Amino acid sequence: MIYFDSAASYPILPEVKTALRNAFDNCFANSSSNHFLGEQMLAIVDDVREKIADHISAYPSEIIFTSGATESNNIAIKSILLGDTELSKKKHIVVSAIEHKCIFSICNHLKNNGFSVSLVKPNDFGIIDAESVKKAMREDTALVSIMHVNNELGTINPIAEIGQICFDNRILFHSDAAQSLCKQVINVDAMNIDIMSFSAHKIGGPKGIGAVYIRDLRKRELQPVIHGAGQEQGIRGGTVAAPLISGFGAALATFPNYYEGFKKKNIRNYLIEKLQTSGVNFIVNGNEDVLPHIISLTLPKTNTSLLLQKNSQRFCLAQGSACSSREIEASHVLTAIGLNRELADRTLRISFTNEVTYSEIDELVNAITKAAL
Numbered sequence: 001m002i003y004f005d006s007a008a009s010y011p012i013l014p015e016v017k018t019a020l021r022n023a024f025d026n027c028f029a030n031s032s033s034n035h036f037l038g039e040q041m042l043a044i045v046d047d048v049r050e051k052i053a054d055h056i057s058a059y060p061s062e063i064i065f066t067s068g069a070t071e072s073n074n075i076a077i078k079s080i081l082l083g084d085t086e087l088s089k090k091k092h093i094v095v096s097a098i099e100h101k102c103i104f105s106i107c108n109h110l111k112n113n114g115f116s117v118s119l120v121k122p123n124d125f126g127i128i129d130a131e132s133v134k135k136a137m138r139e140d141t142a143l144v145s146i147m148h149v150n151n152e153l154g155t156i157n158p159i160a161e162i163g164q165i166c167f168d169n170r171i172l173f174h175s176d177a178a179q180s181l182c183k184q185v186i187n188v189d190a191m192n193i194d195i196m197s198f199s200a201h202k203i204g205g206p207k208g209i210g211a212v213y214i215r216d217l218r219k220r221e222l223q224p225v226i227h228g229a230g231q232e233q234g235i236r237g238g239t240v241a242a243p244l245i246s247g248f249g250a251a252l253a254t255f256p257n258y259y260e261g262f263k264k265k266n267i268r269n270y271l272i273e274k275l276q277t278s279g280v281n282f283i284v285n286g287n288e289d290v291l292p293h294i295i296s297l298t299l300p301k302t303n304t305s306l307l308l309q310k311n312s313q314r315f316c317l318a319q320g321s322a323c324s325s326r327e328i329e330a331s332h333v334l335t336a337i338g339l340n341r342e343l344a345d346r347t348l349r350i351s352f353t354n355e356v357t358y359s360e361i362d363e364l365v366n367a368i369t370k371a372a373l
């Protein structure tokens, strides 16, 4: 099996497996417990909290552990807007049309609570430019949410520029960084980010753990996502998942190195060159300046359904995006950049692990060639 779906979930790194094994053996105590083992757990949890904070130039007190980016996005938008008496008077938010689906679902919940939502369209290259975000802002805009790197295209939004505009207009800025953590430099101060979402399983960590950064968290009023016994500054109740957090820490420490090695392979360019020499008709979606582990390929002259069917035991590939591939709708990201239904169906999102090889790419291109219409 060749795994081309790392943007949906990255295989667990060997260092993470070791950390998890150790943690499952030894990290059984509750980090809230007032005894030696409890305090040991707390130290592990707080060490990872500090590493995440360092990684994005924030303070550890501004990091809350969550179950993943979906929950982080819930806290970032719902808990912040519904919990703050001043903010909740403003009833408008701005989000992009190419966000992860969970953002739209959160927006629908807010609409039911009297908010209105403006959707910013990307340009034809899948980028949300700062100017269009500015145009969507209103007097009563409470928050802007624009993802850092798009999970279907790999495109990188100019979040520092958008952050500056939000700062100038005193509007909170949230960015979903599930795809960019450990792959792009993140500095929440330099980029004027107020809230940011992360997930461990996109960088070789375990599923079910993530984090949210909230600027000046201690000074804010937030509505808890889970009402509990005061864990995670009262925002996210429940016993803190110390073993998973330890795995998250190992992923954070090791993934960047693997990714650097991956970048040197120039796999994306290799694939494009192979497609060119094989004579396949193809379009690469997005602009040139994308993250190299994702490529969105439209194959107008290829029977993509047949390709996927015939190779279902060989390749793990996403048609559109993993979250929507079992649905009948075309991907909202692809339609937002102007693809019609038919072209969206003929689009593959190929996302590489750091271990991908040239011969795996050769095999993929061969299979694509054979599925010509």
Ligand SMILES: *Cc1c(COP(=O)(O)O)cnc(C)c1O
Binding pocket: 007, 008, 067, 068, 069, 070, 071, 100, 102, 147, 149, 150, 151, 176, 177, 178, 179, 198, 199, 200, 201, 202, 209, 210
């Ligand atoms: C994967 C992903 C999510 C969801 O993350 P979970 O940790 O699985 O909840 C959210 N946003 C983006 C951009 C993603 O790629």
